[in-house]
Amino acid sequence: MAQPHSVEVLLRPAVELYTVAVCLGAAVLCLAAPWSLALSPLVGLAGALAFLTFGTIRFYEAWAILRYRRNIRRMPRYVMASRDVPVSQHRLFVGRGFRWDQRHTHRLMQTYRPEFRRYVELTPLYRSVRRLEERLEFAPRPLPLLARVTAWDNPLNPARPLPPVGGLPRLHGIEPHEVDVSLPLGERVGHTLVLGTTRVGKTRLAELFITQDIRRRVNGEHEVVIVFDPKGDADLLKRMYVEAQRAGRAGEFYCFHLGWPDISARYNAVGRFGRISEVATRIAGQLSGEGNSAAFREFAWRFVNIIARALVELGRRPDYLLIQRHVVNIDALFIEYAQHFFAKAEPKAWEVIVQLEGRLNDKNIPRHMIGREKRVVAIEQYLSQVRIYDPVLDGLRSAVRYDRTYFDKIVASLLPLLEKLTTGKIAQLLAPNYADLDDPRPIFDWLQIIRKRAVVYVGLDALSDAEVAAAVGNSMFSDLVSVAGHIYKFGIDDGLPGASTGAKVPINVHADEFNELMGDEFIPMVNKGGGAGMQVTAYTQTLSDIEARIGNRAKAGQVIGNFNNLFMLRVRETITAELLTQQLPKVEVYTTSIVSGATDTSDPQGHTAFTSNTQDRITTTSVPLIEPAHVVNLPKGQAFALLEGGNLWKIRMPLPAPDADEAMPKDLQELADYMRQHYVDAGDWWESQGLPALQHEALPADLLDDFKQMAFADTAEDGRA
Template sequence: MARNQPVEVLLRPAVELYTVAACAGAAFLCIAAPWSLALSPAMGAGSALAFSTFGVIRLRDARVILRYRRNIRRLPRYLMTSRDVPVSQQRLFIGKGFLWEQKHTHRLMQTYRPEFRRYVEPTPAYRLARRLEERLEFAPFPLSYLPRLTSWDVPFNPIRPLPPVGGLPRLHGIEPEEVDVSLPLSERVGHSLILGTTRVGKTRLAELFITQDIRRKNHLGEHEVVIVFDPKGDADLLKRMYVEAKRAGREDEFYIFHLGWPEISARYNAVGRFGRISEVATRIAGQLSGEGNSAAFREFAWRFVNIIARALVELGQRPDYMLIQRHVINIDALFLEYAQHYFAKHEPKAWEIIVQLEAKLNDKNIPRNMIGREKRVIALEQYLSQARNYDPVLDGLRSAVRYDKTYFDKIVASLLPLLEKLTSGKVAQLLAPNYSDLNDPRPIFDWMQIVRKRAVVYIGLDALSDAEVAAAVGNSMFSDMVSVAGHIYKHGIDDGLPGASANTKVPINVHADEFNELMGSEFIPMINKGGGAGIQVSAYTQTLSDIEARIGNRAKAGQVIGNFNNLIMLRVRETATAELLTKQLPKVEVYTTTIVSGATDSSDIRGSTDFTSNTQDRISMSSVPMIEPSHIVALPKGQAFALMQGGQLWKVRMPLPAPDPDEVMPADLQQLASYMRQSYTESAHWWENLGSPVLQDDPLPDDLLDETPTATATTTINEEIQNNEAAP
């Protein structure tokens, strides 16, 4: 096969096989009957070797043609167990593929030409087999067995059905020579955006990345931090994380936070850790709408929560949602408690005057704006208006109390629904943990602790059950993470510990599945400035419109997209999303051939020539886009275009997961995974089976009864079940 021709044509008959057959016959004659070719036995052996060598060369060329034609219709299977996933200290493995170049655009355009249809489209026998399967599905015996034979998925079945991945195999089959595609770890700090419509492999790609992140070690033997946000709750993702953590010996550092099953979930206080006290108000008020007239109410809610948080810190109490809700509803109690704390230190005799003022109060001399308040609160406010002391926290509480109570309830009305969502039912135990309850086996974690322990965290937000709570908790966690990233950037992760170094940083791998459901204004600074603290975000979503609809601002959506340096795009259905990739690619020159044929009559009746004919193959060049949005729409499941490393376009297909019998989970996590499958696989029936999983009474293996957070929680739950069964 000539390789130096300007126009490459691989969709053609493998004519090299004729040469191979001729060489094989000549070599046989040279060995078996050299006399028939007038050769001596020695010359016959040499000639046979020469014919065989040339035949092997032509056979290799023929295999290229045959392999190319096979891949155009059906790609070879690509399976891999999680144990076989390569883990490198330098690169992140993505799958098999090739670097897309001009020749691939040329080959792809050839597959759409009518003269090559018979090499690209399914054969008539294949189409006939599929029609028979449809018609004979309910046929009587023995005709009902014919579809089983035609659909038998074995290599020697020439009409077996294609894999159920859809799309066009030609998009990847145009390059038979695949290589392992990977992303340098130094590029991950620029963050990665993975786009793809539902059920095309985003979560499976996330499993591939998370597997490597959990198992990776640096040159010192230290693991990396892995944090996964899963709004909808994918049971296979949870299973993969636990199995990989156990294989890596990290099950002691494996945390599960799940809003849907608080009985076995770890606990987390989203506002309990902060660098500046104002962060508490930012994380709560940030969940409120800031559009139009709501902006004023949001600003007041921020100020009011900030006043409460400052007072709680001065009183030595850790802020949480429950405390803030309690004092939003009744600010008078906090006002009195803080005043007692302040006067005990600065004016011990102030209460005597306040009691005297309280005794003089009646319905006639109470100010109108203080109607409905306790008399002790009114007396305290009157004393502070006359006393010459200044305390910013006390003055802030006093300004809140001086509002008319009816008016005050109206302006905090937007804040109370949010706090109700975060403090209702058993969710309150997770988001407002009781630090002094030593009988609760569920661990309490914060992000600095997670980073220092190099832990693995699964965040299940149960968005199908309550999207509002899921978004609020997710935003609070993102905001908390930004605060921790700022602290790490300035002081390192070991700040405050003996021998701490300000330059100590570790990779913090954050995987946010369906991140458009969680993101808010807090997400932008995390991807914009979090790289300096080691945060590496991999965000997964369906379309650009999801991001814009969530933020509500096209400019901010563009700001989010602009902070992702690596783009991996699976099949999408929105043209605007596909153009995010295609518009960043250059145009390329491709060759086209045109057949020109003509005949010219001769006007000389006495000449020897009556007419002349002419047939030409003309080669021209045209400029076309490297890929079109329609190609991205037609991608099979599990395949993607990856734009990374400064604009290099790679065509990738990820490995399909192969079953591994060694993957075992504890009984409580098995029950949780099974209920997650029941609750979340069919989103149309998400309202069914939302109760907490009932764990089986089977005892756990001895190796799972260690004093780990998961094992301890399992033991406690099993004991509670046994006690409930023994109760009358």
């Protein structure tokens, strides 16, 4: 029998087939010649049915053995078109698999035993055919055509090549009965972490999740989908657009891409805030706060806060360009704000200031004010003579009273960051001109995106300029954290007619290479963002990436500790694999051993010369449920998943099948083609030198014209608003 014994052994010959052959022969004999068995025709018919029934049972048991042996060497294909991905209102589909328990650990250990090697390793025919194909590659024609025949990927080929996924098929083949694996949507607010090395299926898993998030409707409303893609994956962009169009959400699709600012939507990371101090926090938060840099970071925060308060009082929306302009030249802002303040508080003060300015010369200007404009010196002298209190004016006054040389030194750490965000055409994206009605590119902010239930693709073009990509990504994350805090307190409809603090809208944030996008603000996002509806799915390669970015092991552990769901694809770092394996219990597995011996008799007069015995012993051994080596040997597209409070699942994702109606507009198709051509697969892309050629490469003029006329026709009014 297949499984009723104490020790389950599935790697063995299918001996049930012998019984099947005997039953089949007996049934034929009962039907064709019942007289040979001394049976009447009617009794022979009943006997044939009995033999066929028993033979069918034994054949089913034999088939289970044969299928198990086949799956150990090769898993059957699992292909699914995007339109066939199941979208549930209650669960998130992950793939097919099984819940891992003690039985699977026992079966996996058996595959490493030498007596079962012939059932696990590739057949001699397979190895011979592969060696032949290697030799035929350099053979004269027409012999290489034979290699195409042997490499035919069809079940009829006895030496059919394995799929190019690597790893050990036995890790999934030890369970022949797969089921659909899904995650309850209520568990997603606990956030999800996906770990896997380069090119093992992280993006495919992301496409699977994003497809469902875009198409899902809960209570008749779609969900918000925000995807951060630092490297720029063309297939991911295409998948998002196609799914948005399929779900009827093409008008809610926004594409923000630093590599193609001419066709990208625009975004102001510091234009919306709940408290004015958030502007300084988002900018200064990206500066180093370690060691001696902490003092310069604090000063940069104070200085940016002074500028932001002044801009708001003047009725201007802060952006990176305005802040950079006034960091370089604070005198102009001081004069402008003084005019604004005195026009309301002291209308005659300006006449006195003009008189003081006329009396100034190089001899009577204070030493610490040398290099400043004379009008700035005159305003400072006037304010020192009268008792006027205004917090914004006092802040600007304290800034201009610094010695110019000293001032330039203490803001030196702030200027490089602002230069990254305001250089070239990127400045048009991050500091949009709200008054330019002729620009068709829409302007969005996170609160607007959440209210519209929109779909946003953020391409940061990190391969071309990793520094700018990291700075923009940090700014967006910081802004998103601020919006999450606002939603947590007031709801998404705060300030709108009939607003209520009802149920939160699910906000699905997918962050690829998230370790390069996050700063200290990411910790409260995953720690407290669930209360605002944030559902973060983060993708990265190793734990060391997170620690290297944050620079603190304790903070890295704090980040990891806030992810309740873990998907572990193939990784190359043992410490990363142990994040999963050390959370699992040990189990008892059975081992069998044969003990034999012989003993000489001590009675020389007896009839027995010796005695012998043979024993089959069953013992138990405590072993880990899975080892880090098993995680390292996972095939591509397969993963271990720790879901719903620690339940271990072994899953495999469906391979994508092409859809007939996957079409994109000409503009986005051209963009995707450029991204696909220049996409570089790099494990540590942030350490690369980038692709200088892309920085000066422009899209064709006809593409830009078509895009302006077609792509943003539906959203131009929103941009003007």
